[in-house]
Amino acid sequence: MKACESNSILARAIAAQEAMVAARRAIHRCPELGFEEHATARLIANRLRDLGLEVRTGVGGTGVVAVLRGASPGPMVALRADMDALPVYEETGLPYASEHPGLMHACAHDMHCAALLGVAAVLKEYACRMRGAVVFMFQPAEETDGGARAFIDAGVLTEHEPDAVFGLHMWPDLEVGKVGIREGPVMASLDSFDIELAGSTAHGAMPHRGRDAVLAASAVVIGLQQIVSRNVDPMEAAVVTVGTLHSGKARNIIADRAVITGTVRTLGEPVRELVASRIEEVTTMSARACGVESHLTYDRLLPTLANDERMCQIAAGSAQEVLGPGCIQHTKPSMAADDFSLFAERVPGCYLFFGCTTAGDAAYPLHNGHFAPSEDALPIACAVMARLCLDYSHYSASQLEGRFGSERQD
Numbered sequence: 001m002k003a004c005e006s007n008s009i010l011a012r013a014i015a016a017q018e019a020m021v022a023a024r025r026a027i028h029r030c031p032e033l034g035f036e037e038h039a040t041a042r043l044i045a046n047r048l049r050d051l052g053l054e055v056r057t058g059v060g061g062t063g064v065v066a067v068l069r070g071a072s073p074g075p076m077v078a079l080r081a082d083m084d085a086l087p088v089y090e091e092t093g094l095p096y097a098s099e100h101p102g103l104m105h106a107c108a109h110d111m112h113c114a115a116l117l118g119v120a121a122v123l124k125e126y127a128c129r130m131r132g133a134v135v136f137m138f139q140p141a142e143e144t145d146g147g148a149r150a151f152i153d154a155g156v157l158t159e160h161e162p163d164a165v166f167g168l169h170m171w172p173d174l175e176v177g178k179v180g181i182r183e184g185p186v187m188a189s190l191d192s193f194d195i196e197l198a199g200s201t202a203h204g205a206m207p208h209r210g211r212d213a214v215l216a217a218s219a220v221v222i223g224l225q226q227i228v229s230r231n232v233d234p235m236e237a238a239v240v241t242v243g244t245l246h247s248g249k250a251r252n253i254i255a256d257r258a259v260i261t262g263t264v265r266t267l268g269e270p271v272r273e274l275v276a277s278r279i280e281e282v283t284t285m286s287a288r289a290c291g292v293e294s295h296l297t298y299d300r301l302l303p304t305l306a307n308d309e310r311m312c313q314i315a316a317g318s319a320q321e322v323l324g325p326g327c328i329q330h331t332k333p334s335m336a337a338d339d340f341s342l343f344a345e346r347v348p349g350c351y352l353f354f355g356c357t358t359a360g361d362a363a364y365p366l367h368n369g370h371f372a373p374s375e376d377a378l379p380i381a382c383a384v385m386a387r388l389c390l391d392y393s394h395y396s397a398s399q400l401e402g403r404f405g406s407e408r409q410d
């Protein structure tokens with residue numbers, strides 16, 4: 001019974017593939033940057049209204065929220081998709097390639113939106129068997145930082161009080177049909193730093209009369225690289241990247257100013273705090289040794305995305321019901337960040353990675369102008385996420401709290 005219901009969910013997701021592909025390609029053709037997803041939001045809202053869902057638009061800027069209610073009271077499950085594109089020039093040559101030169105859905109957010117629209121369509125057919133409700137959250141501006149925060153600040157979580165939150169990301173490192181699920185940290189925390197160095201100018205032939213910001217910047221950059229190699233436990237993960245360094249106006253003038261910007265990624269709070277405090281010390285001390293003043297601006301942007309152990313077990317069970325044993329891949333954590341972490345920080349959740357590379361094909365990475373995920377991943381993601389909502393809605397509170405592993409309370 002269980003298996004046949006799961007098979008029928010996959011069959012219904014496959015039946016919904018054409019509509020999902022159409023939505024995906026329409027979104028793909030017209031990529032929009034963060035907080036500018038007006039056409040994307042309109043398309044999503046229209047499809048959800050066609051399904052008869054309660055739809056709210058303009059949430060946290062351009063976000064869309066819709067609720068699908070089951071037949072009886074029960075838990076609230078939140079599903080999240082992101083809607084924004086990237087400033088990337090598309091080079092796929094596909095017939096439905098971006099019509100906005102310089103903008104592209106190179107992070108598969110078009111696929112995430114289409115998959116969730118598919119989930120809404122499939123779950124609508126199962127609503128009579130579903131307890132509780134599902135809230136669909138189409139969030140703006142994942143890439144540009146601030147989308148999830150604006151969405152949460154708009155009161156989405158307090159209004160709907162979800163008991164669990166699930167998100168999905170297409171993952172080119174995995175083949176179509178594989179699902180990456182991992183307990184604990186899966187994506188990194190994200191911090192940024194800006195360092196301004198102020199010295200004084202002099203003739204390049206008389207450096208002793210100035211205070212050299214180029215030298216100070218060089219010392220700071222070298223010092224920053226020693227934090228991961230000499231301060232962080234080798235068994236922990238951390239990245240300190242200096243992305244820009246600007247200084248100087250002429251070859252024969254001692255520079256009085258330098259600006260450094262960079263990013264920090266870690267997989268946990270203790271190492272995050274360690275790196276932040278060492279950046280401050282290294283910056284101050286290195287600059288002072290060069291007789292240059294320093295000013296550091298350090299912003300903590302996103303926490304580590306940590307999956308809840310029990311939500312992972314539920315998600316893995318649902319994926320296996322739909323795709324069979326062997327579909328789960330224990331992927332390594334990524335040092336990229338995703339603002340789904342702000343949801344997972346507040347509500348027990350799991351971020352699922354769906355394979356989107358056809359076996360034997362070359363996989364272009366996310367954010368690459370050649371990235372072209374297989375649309376065969378759409379019905380798979382749709383079926384697993386729909387199954388997950390149904391499964392979750394039938395677990396009892398005690399099963400969710402601890403005595404997990406028994407059958408669903410059907």
Ligand SMILES: [Zn+2]
Nearest residue numbers: 107143366367
């Ligand atoms: Zn991205």
Ligand SMILES: [Zn+2]
Nearest residue numbers: 107108109169
């Ligand atoms: Zn993304």
